[in-house]
Amino acid sequence: MCLAVPARVVALDGSVAVLESRGAIVRADASLVALNVGDYVLVQAGLVTQVLDPREAEDQLRLLANVFPESAP
Helix, strand or coil: CCCEEEEEEEEEEEEEEEEEECCCCEEEECCCCCCCCCEEEEEEECCCEEEECCEEEEEHHHHHHHCCCCCCC
């Protein structure tokens, strides 16, 4: 099972979006949705599946942080 993760679009390169989520930078196929830099999206298995409302994305990121806290160095 895959978990769809919220991320913020930091750059676009054709149909590929560069995304930031919880400090990690990833690239994902964005050919299914129209995006702008700064948008929040759901990404699953390397594919952007949905554009999110910013408040909804922030809520989901807070929930993820509670469930999967970052490790201390």
